[in-house]
Amino acid sequence: HAKAAGRNTYQMFTSEMHTAARQRLAIENSLRSAVANDQFVLHYQPQVEPASGRLVGLEALVRWQNPDDGLVFPDRFIPVAEETGLILEIGRHVFEKACQQAVRWREAGLPPVKIAVNLSARQLRQPDLPEMLSEIMKNCGADPGMIELEVTESMTMERPVESVRILGALKAMGIGLAIDDFGTGYSSLSYLKLFPVDKLKIDRSFVKDIEVDPDDAAIASATIAMAHTLGKKVVAEGVETEAQLEFLVRHGCDIIQGYLFSKPLSAEDAELYQAKLAERTV
Numbered sequence: 001h002a003k004a005a006g007r008n009t010y011q012m013f014t015s016e017m018h019t020a021a022r023q024r025l026a027i028e029n030s031l032r033s034a035v036a037n038d039q040f041v042l043h044y045q046p047q048v049e050p051a052s053g054r055l056v057g058l059e060a061l062v063r064w065q066n067p068d069d070g071l072v073f074p075d076r077f078i079p080v081a082e083e084t085g086l087i088l089e090i091g092r093h094v095f096e097k098a099c100q101q102a103v104r105w106r107e108a109g110l111p112p113v114k115i116a117v118n119l120s121a122r123q124l125r126q127p128d129l130p131e132m133l134s135e136i137m138k139n140c141g142a143d144p145g146m147i148e149l150e151v152t153e154s155m156t157m158e159r160p161v162e163s164v165r166i167l168g169a170l171k172a173m174g175i176g177l178a179i180d181d182f183g184t185g186y187s188s189l190s191y192l193k194l195f196p197v198d199k200l201k202i203d204r205s206f207v208k209d210i211e212v213d214p215d216d217a218a219i220a221s222a223t224i225a226m227a228h229t230l231g232k233k234v235v236a237e238g239v240e241t242e243a244q245l246e247f248l249v250r251h252g253c254d255i256i257q258g259y260l261f262s263k264p265l266s267a268e269d270a271e272l273y274q275a276k277l278a279e280r281t282v
């Protein structure tokens, strides 16, 4: 068996590559029709301020409602969308949906919370991004103060000078800004000082073992201290346990997001969640 496998390695490798390429092409084609048929839905994950128990934000996370496969998670299609450029159209749809939802919740009389929307690298490189987003908000009747954009650390560091300019333009419009997956990229502290962002989001990979791994604990607490020195707030992602929450609160983390409070919720369930919290804090 081993011999046969050895002899066939090259053939297997290429046929695997063909399979992978075919799968990608299939995803690409069905993504195109997904865009045309409006098959994207947003789920919303609560962001809670532990000091007050207040809900301060909801992160919009895209899902693809695929007629054959059901709900498809972003890790399975965002990379293909990025490569093919389809992400620009998907990103526009996502932003528009998030704005429409924010307006609906405002009209329903719910207390204001920021809706955080993820941007992709290609979107950040679009020179007319601020104008395009501004146009969408205007059409939806959304206020820039309702929206926060998340860009990853590695995305901003790809072209730091350009990022400083684009982020500055978005900030000037009144949109909130956060750096996502902080700590996983390769950031220059001197640029961090120049990025006009309001928040840093500590990546889930540092939160996971925060109470047992001294390195993760050190990275998380140093990030919080540094962010505060720079006048930025800190969101911890992927908080699943009381022990993680306790550590983060003890070190001054401002906002908590993770399964401990809630998984991402459908728009309907997110509305119930908001209504329930509003009742409790009134």
Ligand code: C2E
Pocket (backbone or CB within 6 Å): 045, 060, 061, 062, 073, 074, 075, 078, 091, 094, 117, 118, 119, 120, 150, 180, 181, 204, 237, 238, 239, 240, 257, 258, 259, 260, 264
């Ligand atoms: P992200 O922006 O870092 O989002 C956080 C991810 O962590 C989400 O996965 C969320 O469901 C998951 N998560 C949150 N809390 C916990 C927890 O306590 N434990 C664990 N194990 N996971 C948790 P999701 O929804 O699968 O999204 C994955 C990534 O896809 C996002 O990472 C983001 O980079 C990207 N993404 C999602 N929506 C969009 C979008 O509309 N546009 C773009 N460009 N990217 C998106």
Ligand code: MG
Pocket (backbone or CB within 6 Å): 059, 118, 150, 180
């Ligand atoms: Mg995010």
Ligand code: MG
Pocket (backbone or CB within 6 Å): 180, 181, 201, 203, 204, 237
């Ligand atoms: Mg993240």
Ligand code: MG
Pocket (backbone or CB within 6 Å): 181
């Ligand atoms: Mg992530």
